[in-house]
Amino acid sequence: MSDTPEPLRPASPVRKTAARAARAGVNVIWIVPILALVVTLAIAWTSFRDRGSLIEVEFADATGITPGETTLRFREITVGRVESVRFTADLTRVVVGLRVDQDLASYIDADASFWIVRPQVTAQGVTRLDTVLTGAFIEGYWDSEVGEPAERFVGLDRPPLVRSDQPGTWITLAMESAEGLTEGAPILFRGVAVGRMENVRLDDASDRVLADAFIEAPHDGRLTTASVFWDTSGFRISLGAQGLSFGVNSLSSILQGGIAFDTVVSGGRPVERSHVFTVQPDEDTARNLVFAEEESTRLRVAMVIDDSLRGLARGADVQFQGLRVGQVTDLSVTMSEDETGRPQVRQLVQLSILPSRLGLPEESTAEDALAFLAAAVEDGLRARVASSGFFGTSLMVELVDIPGAAPAAIVTEGQPVPLLPSVEGDLDDFSASAQGFLDRLGSLPIEDLLNSARDMLDSITSIAASQDTRALPGALRAAIEDGRLALADISAITAELRESNSGETLAQVLEEASAAFQAVTDAAADVPEMVERIEAAAAAVEEFGFAAVSTQVEGILADLRAMLGSEDAEQLPRNLSNTLEAATGLLNDLRDGDAAGNLNNALSSASSAADQIAASVQQLPALIQRLQATAARADGVLSSYGTRSAFNNEAVAALRELRRATEAFGSLARLIERNPRAFILGR
Amino acid sequence: MSALPEDRAAPVLTAHRAGLIGCSSCGRVWPVTESHCHRCGAQLVPPDRRGLQAVWAWLIAGMIAYIPANLFPMMRTQTFAGLAGNSEATIVGGIIELMHYGSYDIAIIVFVASLVVPIGKFIAIAWLAIVAGRPATVEQAHTRLKVYEVVEFIGRWSMIDVFVVAILSALVQLGFVASIHPGPAAVCFALSVAFTMLSAQSFDARLIWRGLPLRSRST
Numbered sequence: 074m075s076d077t078p079e080p081l082r083p084a085s086p087v088r089k090t091a092a093r094a095a096r097a098g099v100n101v102i103w104i105v106p107i108l109a110l111v112v113t114l115a116i117a118w119t120s121f122r123d124r125g126s127l128i129e130v131e132f133a134d135a136t137g138i139t140p141g142e143t144t145l146r147f148r149e150i151t152v153g154r155v156e157s158v159r160f161t162a163d164l165t166r167v168v169v170g171l172r173v174d175q176d177l178a179s180y181i182d183a184d185a186s187f188w189i190v191r192p193q194v195t196a197q198g199v200t201r202l203d204t205v206l207t208g209a210f211i212e213g214y215w216d217s218e219v220g221e222p223a224e225r226f227v228g229l230d231r232p233p234l235v236r237s238d239q240p241g242t243w244i245t246l247a248m249e250s251a252e253g254l255t256e257g258a259p260i261l262f263r264g265v266a267v268g269r270m271e272n273v274r275l276d277d278a279s280d281r282v283l284a285d286a287f288i289e290a291p292h293d294g295r296l297t298t299a300s301v302f303w304d305t306s307g308f309r310i311s312l313g314a315q316g317l318s319f320g321v322n323s324l325s326s327i328l329q330g331g332i333a334f335d336t337v338v339s340g341g342r343p344v345e346r347s348h349v350f351t352v353q354p355d356e357d358t359a360r361n362l363v364f365a366e367e368e369s370t371r372l373r374v375a376m377v378i379d380d381s382l383r384g385l386a387r388g389a390d391v392q393f394q395g396l397r398v399g400q401v402t403d404l405s406v407t408m409s410e411d412e413t414g415r416p417q418v419r420q421l422v423q424l425s426i427l428p429s430r431l432g433l434p435e436e437s438t439a440e441d442a443l444a445f446l447a448a449a450v451e452d453g454l455r456a457r458v459a460s461s462g463f464f465g466t467s468l469m470v471e472l473v474d475i476p477g478a479a480p481a482a483i484v485t486e487g488q489p490v491p492l493l494p495s496v497e498g499d500l501d502d503f504s505a506s507a508q509g510f511l512d513r514l515g516s517l518p519i520e521d522l523l524n525s526a527r528d529m530l531d532s533i534t535s536i537a538a539s540q541d542t543r544a545l546p547g548a549l550r551a552a553i554e555d556g557r558l559a560l561a562d563i564s565a566i567t568a569e570l571r572e573s574n575s576g577e578t579l580a581q582v583l584e585e586a587s588a589a590f591q592a593v594t595d596a597a598a599d600v601p602e603m604v605e606r607i608e609a610a611a612a613a614v615e616e617f618g619f620a621a622v623s624t625q626v627e628g629i630l631a632d633l634r635a636m637l638g639s640e641d642a643e644q645l646p647r648n649l650s651n652t653l654e655a656a657t658g659l660l661n662d663l664r665d666g667d668a669a670g671n672l673n674n675a676l677s678s679a680s681s682a683a684d685q686i687a688a689s690v691q692q693l694p695a696l697i698q699r700l701q702a703t704a705a706r707a708d709g710v711l712s713s714y715g716t717r718s719a720f721n722n723e724a725v726a727a728l729r730e731l732r733r734a735t736e737a738f739g740s741l742a743r744l745i746e747r748n749p750r751a752f753i754l755g756r
Numbered sequence: 757m758s759a760l761p762e763d764r765a766a767p768v769l770t771a772h773r774a775g776l777i778g779c780s781s782c783g784r785v786w787p788v789t790e791s792h793c794h795r796c797g798a799q800l801v802p803p804d805r806r807g808l809q810a811v812w813a814w815l816i817a818g819m820i821a822y823i824p825a826n827l828f829p830m831m832r833t834q835t836f837a838g839l840a841g842n843s844e845a846t847i848v849g850g851i852i853e854l855m856h857y858g859s860y861d862i863a864i865i866v867f868v869a870s871l872v873v874p875i876g877k878f879i880a881i882a883w884l885a886i887v888a889g890r891p892a893t894v895e896q897a898h899t900r901l902k903v904y905e906v907v908e909f910i911g912r913w914s915m916i917d918v919f920v921v922a923i924l925s926a927l928v929q930l931g932f933v934a935s936i937h938p939g940p941a942a943v944c945f946a947l948s949v950a951f952t953m954l955s956a957q958s959f960d961a962r963l964i965w966r967g968l969p970l971r972s973r974s975t
Contacts, residue, residue, distance in 0.1 A: 100809040102958075106816035109951070113820050116940075142843075 125153060126178040128171050130187045130211070132228040135167040137191060137209030145171050145187075145211045152177050155211065169228075171211065182220025187213045188229040195257065195329070231256075234269040240290035244344060246270065246302060246332065248352035251282040253306030254330035260286050261305060261333040267292035270332060283349075286332070296334070298342045302352045303359035306330035335360070358388075371399075372426040372442040375488070376456040376470065376495040377407060377419050385458060385468040391424050392459075393472040399426035401470060423490065424456075424470060443491060446472075446483060450494060453478045458498035468498075701735055770965045777802055778962060803889075803962040810958035811885045818951030819878055825944035831921055832937045844939060847871065847917070869916040870945070877914065877952050880907045881959065888963035900964045907956050914949040918942055 135158050137143070145153030157170035173181060190212045193200045204210065211228075216238055234257055235241070248254075251273050260268035268288040276283045288296055308327060310319050332352055337360055353359035391399035403423035408416055428442035446454065455478055459471040472493075481494035771778050776785040781798035790800055829844035845853060847870045854863035880903050887900060921942045928936040 100806075100813065102810040102813040105951070106813050106820060109817040109820040109947070113824050113944075116824055 123175055125172045125175045126222070126224075127156065128173055128178075128181060128224050128226065130169050130171060130226045130228045131161065131166050132169060132189060133166060133230060135169060136189065137204075138169060138189070138211070139208070140170075143208065143210055145173060145213055146190075147177065147213050147215070152213070169211065179219045179222060180215050180217065181213070181222060182215065182218075183223045184220065185213055185215035185223070185226060186229055186233060187211055187226055188232050190232065234271045235287040239287075241268065242288045242290075242293035242296060242344060243346050244286050244288065244296070245347050245349045246284045246286050246352050247276070247281045247349050248284070248304065249281065249354070251284065254284070254304070254332070258306075258330040258332065260288060261331055262292055262295060263335065264333075265292075267295075285347075293344075295336055296344050297336050298344055298348065300334050300336040300344075300350065301359040302332055302334040302350045303356045304330070304352055304354055305333045305356070372428055372439040372446070373402070373490045374424050374426060374443075374446070374483075374493050375490045376422050376424065376493045377409070378422060378458055378495050378498065379419055385422065385470070390469040391426060391472065392469055393431060396430065398430040398472070399424055401425075422458075422470060424493070443483070446493070449474075450481060450483055455481070455496040456493040457496045701732075771962075772803075772966065780960065780962075803960050803966055805889050805963065807958065807960050808885050808888060808963070811881065811955050814951050814955030814958055815878065815881050815885070818874075818948045818955055821944050821948035821951055822874060822878075823944075825941045825948050828941035828944065829939035830917070830941040830945070831924065832939050834935045834937070835933070846941060847945075866917070869913070873910055873914050874948065874952065877907055877910065877956070880904075881952065881955050884959055884964075888959070889966050892964075897964050901961065904956075904959065904961055904964065911949075911953045911956055914952065915946065918946045918949065 132138075138155055138158055140155050140158050143155040144151040145155070153171050153173035155169055156172045159168050159170070160166070161168055188211070189209050190201050190204055191209045192202050192204050212232065214233070214236055254270065254273065256271050256273060258270045259266040260270060268286055270284050270286045272285040274283055275281075306327075306329075308320060310317070333356070334350070385401065385404065387401055387404060389401040390397045391401065401422055402425045405421045405423070406418050407421040409419055426442060426446075428437040428439065428445075431437075431442055431445060433441055433445060449472075453474045453476060454472055455475045457471055457473060458468050460468055475496055478496065483494070484492040771785050774785075775788055777788045777790065777800050778785045779793035779796060779798055779800060782793060782796040784793060784795045786793060786800055788802070792798070793800055826847055829846050830850060831845055833843045833845070835843075847866070851863050851867050851870075854860075854866065884900060884904055884907070887896075892900065921936075921938045924936045925938050928934055
């Protein structure tokens with residue numbers, strides 16, 4: 074090893090390598106790091122370029138916003154991300170730094186609006202429930218026009234109800250109070266939601282409430298300056314002349330309120346942005362009013378009246394020839410001096426009149442209307458208070474022509490508003506008429522009527538309680554029995570009649586009726602015979618003294634009984650009943666049947682039958698008189714005979730029966746006489 | 757030979773000194789006159805510092821790739837289809853997050869595997885590339901060799917981060933509930949590791965021993 078030192082020398086190539094390498098040039102392998110560098114730099118440059126621009130949005134608070142996670146969305150697409158959240162200098166608000174995608178950043182100009190989307194529970198439902206899972210995000214909205222990029226924005230407190238580029242019309246609604254109305258309440262047109270209401274605020278100038286409303290296209294075309302708006306919030310109950318009415322629109326309208334509009338009158342102009350509409354309290358008012366025209370065109374007048382204003386309310390109608398032309402806007406009192414110079418309190422009624430309702434052209438102004446009224450006043454037009462409504466309890470103002478009224482004119486000097494001449498009110502008021510009605514009621518002879526009724530009832534009671542009434546004659550009872558039988562027969566006959574239902578039946582019936590009347594006549598014919606016998610008996614009583622009288626009276630009584638029990642007498646009511654029933658059945662048949670001719674025939678036959686009956690009944694009074702005479706005579710006989718014997722009693726009872734039978738005949742006869750047709754027709 | 761120190765000062769017999777050349781492929785030594793390894797057929801190349809150019813090139817490429825690997829998110833976690841949020845974590849961010857959760861052990865593993873090892877490798881290779889061929893004592897040579905072996909050994913484990921991301925993105929694909937996707941940093945990291953391994957491979961370990969004789973002669 075020692076003799077060969079060369080290998081031990083330092084390796085010269087190693088030391089020369091660097092220089093040689095330098096001479097040899099750059100190795101190919103260096104492309105790799107250069108490539109890596111280039112790629113890395115390219116990536117870095119790309120990511121830097123795509124980093125997006127930073128904007129800052131101010132919010133009241135940063136609920137649910139997490140830097141690095143909360144996204145910015147535009148039309149529900151993520152276009153950015155929250156980078157930082159910090160306070161403003163005065164710590165009152167929060168500034169959210171947003172990194173927005175570069176390609177969209179140029180659109181975010183001063184018009185852009187931002188709001189935080191969170192779940193919302195409103196009367197119209199639950200919205201953005203998805204944000205419960207995803208967490209809140211910031212939504213932005215901007216138009217499609219590239220503008221001057223802005224960097225600092227103020228976020229909205231709540232999502233805007235209407236996107237700024239949505240087609241439609243913004244109008245302003247003015248109302249007395251926003252009770253029941255909330256932000257986002259729908260604007261309805263015939264029940265269809267066509268818009269939304271927002272930004273409910275108090276008017277600075279007046280004490281009204283203003284709200285912005287957006288009517289979506291194409292529904293905003295239905296909106297003209299003549300449109301009327303009314304409040305549909307909640308429900309309403311009204312008690313009026315039409316009764317109790319209860320109206321409710323929808324659950325949403327109860328909770329959130331709502332405003333409806335309609336264009337009742339044509340001729341309105343298209344509305345411009347922020348046109349102010351007055352919201353009426355309810356639909357009826359709105360539709361009746363049609364005060365869609367501007368305030369300036371209304372004619373304001375006043376009238377001074379002495380009458381009581383009780384019942385005249387603000388908003389009451391002003392009618393002209395029965396048409397509503399305006400309303401009462403205010404009621405107040407005014408001091409004036411009467412002729413003697415004494416101060417006098419009078420009522421001042423302010424009226425608002427719509428010129429177009431007076432029949433003047435559309436473009437008429439208040440001055441035109443005043444001129445019209447002045448001319449009318451010269452012709453006798455006067456204002457007065459009149460009662461209105463069903464009960465006349467409410468009042469209205471009426472403009473009426475009073476013929477021959479004292480000349481007057483509209484007073485314009487020295488008055489804040491022109492003063493219409495007035496006359497005394499036409500108060501045919503309710504209280505007066507009600508008093509009259511009660512007076513008439515009071516003057517009715519109710520007491521007399523009650524007395525007579527009581528007397529009548531007393532008489533009836535006494536009659537019912539009397540022995541006589543209770544002791545009904547057996548013959549009559551039998552007759553009633555017969556009557557019942559007859560009724561059964563009649564039913565059968567009626568059934569037959571119904572079955573046959575023809576003109577023959579009619580003839581038959583009429584014949585039967587004739588037969589019945591013949592029977593009546595016959596029965597009446599029997600009566601004279603009996604009367605003769607009674608006469609003979611009476612004569613015998615007179616002639617032959619007591620024993621003979623006794624037997625004769627007994628004979629009379631037997632005769633009487635026989636007569637009452639005789640077939641003719643029994644048959645009489647039956648026949649009559651038969652006839653009447655048959656007639657009734659016939660008439661029923663006729664009624665049931667279609668043939669009008671038959672009916673006429675039947676009616677003429679019936680009237681002839683009735684005439685027959687009347688004729689036959691003509692004979693009855695004579696019979697009855699005779700019967701009465703007989704009875705009187707027998708009475709006389711019996712009174713001469715004695716008062717307390719059994720025979721006497723019997724005779725008296727018999728005579729009473731006789732008299733009662735006679736009276737019954739009498740009443741029947743009277744009835745038939747009075748109205749035979751009614752007797753047949755059963756009416 | 758008498759001038760040589762008694763024990764370790766004696767020059768170590770190296771292949772170069774013995775007139776031999778080692779095959780870089782199979783390790784068999786051949787006389788310097790041989791141009792080809794007769795065992796494996798590989799070309800016999802004498803150790804040359806010019807080969808360090810490749811080491812440096814790969815190393816620089818690896819270091820460049822390591823920068824985006826740390827700046828870009830490694831993993832993109834999507835929970836509830838993005839509803840509950842997407843979370844993107846860089847390597848350092850992930851480690852900090854793990855520490856916040858109290859998982860210090862896992863944080864340490866990730867820290868070692870993703871930061872200590874690659875950076876240590878860069879330093880080690882760079883140092884080896886600088887000192888290779890420089891005069892050294894035997895102890896120094898042995899230290900260099902050990903460093904080289906460690907770098908070689910660790911090289912295969914450097915991919916642990918990439919493996920974790922690959923396995924997680926394959927396993928955690930639960931559709932709606934949760935899913936994990938590899939971020940751009942995973943690619944960069946893999947490239948960085950690959951470049952570093954290539955760099956370590958390009959390093960000719962024989963250069964470690966080339967500086968020995970000079971030093972022993974000078975002493």
